[in-house]
Amino acid sequence: MELRTKEIFAGVFSRHAQAYSDRVLGLVDPREHRGRFAVLEALAVKSGQHVLDLACGPGTLTLPLAEAVGPGGRVVGVDLAEGMLDLLRAAAPPQVEVRQGDIEELDLPDLSFDAVACGHGLQFCPNLLRALWQARRVLREGGAFAASLPTRSHAAQARHLLQEVLASLPEPPNPPDRTATVECLLDPERARAALTAAGFADPQAIGASAAVGAGARQAASGRTGAIRGRRRPDRAAGSHVRAHSPQVMLDLDRAYQVMSTARHMDERMWRLARSGRAHFAVPCSGHEAVGAGYGLALHPGHDYVAPHYRDLAAMLAIGLTPREVFLHFFARRDDPCAHGRQPYAHWGSRAHGVVSLQGPQPNHVTHGVGVAWGSKLLGTDQVTWIGFGDGGAQKGEVHEAMNIAAIHKLPCVFCVENNFYTQSVPSRLESARPEIAARAAGYGIPGEAVDGMDVKAMFDAATRAVERARAGEGPTFLEARCYRYLPNTSNDDDTRYRSRNEVEEARSRDPLLLLRQELDAARADAIDEEAMTVAAEAAEWAEAQPEGDPEEILEHTYALTS
Known part of the structure; x- marks a missing residue:
């Protein structure tokens, strides 16, 4: 069964939140796990800043981000899976706010965050550009966005691991197809193009090997772990x-x-x-x-x-x-x-x-x-x-x-x-x-x-x-x-x-x-x-x-x- 709906993902990850949290290092391809922490390095969050963590899960990135911003800062974690959010609530310090929500339809004000992170969530979006546009919308002028990229091996592994669970669930009517999203994120050139289309400046693939731009299959064998972009200031020197x-x-x-x-x-x-x-x-x-x-x-x-x-x-x-x-x-x-x-x-x-x-x-x-x-x-x-x-x-x-x-x-x-x-x-x-x-x-x-x-x-x-x-x-x-x-x-x-x-x-x-x-x-x-x-x-x-x-x-x- 194809993994195609956000509703299914939310239900599965909620039910198995603790097991996922306990075994995340084993379930995730090591390159992809490194990509998550490349996100932290790319954002270089400072004390007192306001940060948004998209598809935050149990807090793999939320917690280190909270430590970086300190008591004077703020981190908002958003995820569809309530079970994941329960784990985060139990571990989160006071500067963390936890919200259930869809990263394609953020209920957050414009220009409200200094940085936006996404550790392991873009590949689950049927509408990738909508999610990227939402991330840019809530960023302040000059703010940075960074997200980890899936690897081709993990894309196949995740489907195999959840096959039995999904087979027991009814197929929803008219499920959205996220194949285009996954293929886009597997190719660093296309991922950078998506950032540009969503309005980000200076899109980059972080840790990319020489295979970048050689197409999805070749690039997947490289060391690309994340992508990043920046919201260009809206009043820059008459531009x-x-x-x-x-x-x-x-x-x-x-x-x-x-x-x-x-x-x-x-x-x-x-x-x-x-x-x-x-x-x-x-x-x-x-x-x-x-x-x-x-x-x-x-x-x-x-x-x-x-x-x-x-x-x-x-x-x-x-x-x-x-x-x-x-x-x-x-x-x-x-x-x-x-x-x-x-x-x-x-x-x-x-x-x-x-x-x-x-x-x-x-x-x-x-x-x-x-x-x-x-x-x-x-x-x-x-x-x-x-x-x-x-x-x-x-x-x-x-x-x-x-x-x-x-x-x-x-x-x-x-x-x-x-x-x-x-x-x-x-x-x-x-x-x-x-x-x-x-x-x-x-x-x-x-x-x-x-x-x-x-x-x-x-x-x-x-x-x-x-x-x-x-x-x-x-x-x-x-x-x-x-x-x-x-x-x-x-x-x-x-x-x-x-x-x-x-x-x-x-x-x-x-x-x-x-x-x-x-x-x-x-x-x-x-x-x-x-x-x-x-x-x-x-x-x-x-x-x-x-x-x-x-x-x-x-x-x-x-x-x-x-």
Whole structure:
């Protein structure tokens, strides 16, 4: 039986809390046990500080943390298993507060801890990015987060040890799948990417061997014990821009990193497709500020995205790594979006909440509304972002979707990425009225036209719309006006329908150049250099990965009954 639900984990660990506490050194892989104490070293907690211990169990880390902060400090231990917490209560000094709770849904105020630790709990989270985002939310500016990583041997051992207990329990309905979480944490590169997606600065794998970045299987044989990240101060030397919400900040360095990485990857994909080394390229150049702006306004791993096919920057912002994107581009066996069964830019990811795209556009708009309706029925605060092009905006699916969403006040945001061309057809021949956002009035919802070349303006508008949806006030319709610099796809010749002068004039408002003006030049140069290196390495690595087995072509395509 697969270990898939937090409820089962809580029950099993509560019932066997004492045995677990007595035998923890024997049950846990020695590398993983060292990883727990690498967490203590990474945090370097000082006297008087306030510290949060996530999935604290019987207090393996809570107690040494309490000793470090002393009587003048405070340590809060959170765990789902009441039996584990009983053991901690019995041993805890006065400065320890014990709480039963879910680390994906912390009932704790923002900016309330100097450090956050997690000794042995992230692998049990079906929604890893939600847990990481919660950890960042409660950290004070400049505060540190550190968590131990599982090892592949322990992942198998734990399943074997609890097999008999779990076999006696009923399988809950619709259990969440945490396979993606475990695989992410087994690969230090992907674990660091998850920290970045959750908004942490300077993510690191502690004690990593040379195998770091070589993929999950190779990296698992190394000595990596933990990961750590830091909450960057929210008012650091002009590097942030405040959106309308006083608690939401745009990290300009992070935005430029996402946009520059997307641009360098896009340009490399274009060259690879043109040289015959790849089948299909869908350029995003010119759309980067749209994707980065809304991607950084969402809660990664918690909210959903039904994206436009030019949303590479958004996919990077919410957690897909460059290597994963290039696996998708080359349609390799381990492509996380479609296992090599869809053309490039047909995004999809259960781990990151990305609704799968189809070839006919914009079918995913109605699917995104269905996801938003599900969130409302379940009573969650999740928001669905629904992106499509100006050509798609002319089709019936968009009208039906926006009408239903408006009637039921569904928690979603519609965003048309208007680059003024539907493939080769100019906007004047596809819409009688050029202001597409004006259509919102017909549905009785707010509509706003946004400069889609300005990531600050895009983030600001996206934040307002997302917060409105999360508050239960219904959908918003945004029109992000941008420009596509390259042809529609690698199968297109754009010289047949637009002049080179038009394209060059649009490049004067390149979204990367606009954002560069807000950054230190040396810092921007360093980000560009890193982005170019990352794109080249990821492409080379992914191209060398194996293709799918033709004998397995029906998997992930049809439900097999035998």
